[in-house]
Amino acid sequence: MQYGLTEEQEMIAATVRSFVEREIYPHEVLVERTGEVPQEIAEEIKRKTIELGFYACNFPESVGGAGLGHLEFALVERELGRGSMALTHFFGRPQNILMACEGDQVERYLMPAVRGERMDALAMTEPGAGSDVRSMTCSARRDGGDWVVNGTKHFISGADHADFFIVFVATGEEQTVKGPKKRITAFLVDRGTPGFSVRDGYNSVSHRGYKNMILDFDDCRLPDSQVLGTVDGGFEVMNTWLYATRITVAAMSVGRARRVFNYALDYAATREQFGQKISKFQGVSFQIADMITEIDAADLLTLAAADRLDQGLPANREIASAKLFASEMLARVTDGAIQIHGGMGLMDDYPLERFWRDARVERIWDGTSEIQRHIISRDLLRTLGA
């Protein structure tokens, strides 16, 4: 990796950051209190993002995106990470996986998603299949020329605003030396398709207003034209496109940690107890030192992993390390920031309790910390036959 960001990269980060400070921060308290993003605010954020040319900036120019590299996109995500996810959701970054669209899927899904006309959501997880995605029971069987889908997906983020869904479904089973293995296919499913319904999910303490929903399939009939990628090729599309999105979690964790850190720094520098600034106590000042060290380390891990992707180098392990370290760093930083604030840190007059709650999910979604450790260790040990 070449060190230091170019002027463009600095400017991209600075622009997104000031956008978040000016267009997102002012609405955060409302979203926290109500658990909802008012339609007009969502529309306004989307409109401004489109005007700025940042909507779908992760997509290539050939389909109307901005053609940002992985490193630039990580910078965008990092700065967005400072703000409420319920709101930054409308600074749209459709799933990269839509690049797998073919034929008329391009005009029906990819292009409208890039233009901000239709929003997407991605559904893999089921009540019985989380980390072990392949154990999914939501399945499709052939009927005439069509597929008939039955089953349930849960924890589906952004499903309340989605116009269509990228859904991973079991389409059969094959025998392997390690036993039976499900074949998986990705489908594009429009909201309103008969036999498909979306209902309220659980209330998450993390990211209020960024809802997760439950999807039910009850004899939902889909033609072959709804298959994304190839039949039984679901894992290939997943592997081609989804690893890179994990950098998002790492980058957002870094951005949020920097915001939280500034609260801790300011408080430590102004709060007085025992006749002096609490920052004069090493118990406090050394926490500050550890926090910034970890934040900078996570930042560099994240950007280095993104840079590997830009250079076309294998990056799965590096991405997993960045996601693991950054999300766990954020947990420590938010906890430490509350500690430095004493009792006030827990009160919802301050945003710290929110950052602390929000931090919790980063170690769970997009692959739990344990799954990241699994990826990292297998990458190193597999080649040794261990």
Added chain:
Amino acid sequence: MKVLVPVKRVIDYNVKVRVKADGSGVDLANVKMSMNPFDEIAVEEAIRLKEAGKVEEIVAVSIGVKQAQETLRTALAMGADRAILVVAAEDVHQDIEPLAVAKILAKVVEEEQPGLVIAGKQAIDNDMNATGQMLAALLGWSQGTFASKLAIEGDHALVTREVDGGLQTVKVKMPTIVTVDLRLNEPRYASLPNIMKAKKKPLEEKTAADYGVDVTPRLEIVTTSEPPQRAAGVKVGSVDELVAKLKEAGAV
């Protein structure tokens, strides 16, 4: 018509400034620097005039340290067409005084022949509020300061000024120098396509010596100090308590 917009690199308005231990000024090492907010408004106004078809070309100029190049790139990313960097200092702590800046700008104006100069009314670091006025004097041009509204009409401009007690509109002859106030407009963000294009826009680099201007400071800073700390306030629950507290403090 061509418009010239001087932009200054200053400490970011969000940064809590710290006075240097020796009192010689504000610590600028490793702090975030940005375009002077009033200059952003000036750039925005120039872009709006261009969008309205009144201006063909926007030239941004910055005078200071080499790093002011970043400030110029921001102006280019917002929509300026080209930029001129005049390197006049090596140390980030050296402020170029308004008279020296005005002299350099006067030379740039001679070369570029703009029909209009739009500048911020002041820089938020030293609050001098003098460059635009001095430039007008050096060039013998008209000036409209503290603009909260600007309209170009043929050979003259209507400048609405924020003055004590209300608004005043003056009619000035072109070419003219307009300095802008906070309420003139709300500057745009740089759009992503413009950020990507900014690098390709021309940025010419000059030095103060190229213009034969001596930038040696004429003012001596005696001391710089922090504003006095404000004592913490108290919350009161009732009017009676308020009155009691005020009496206690000897305020009533």
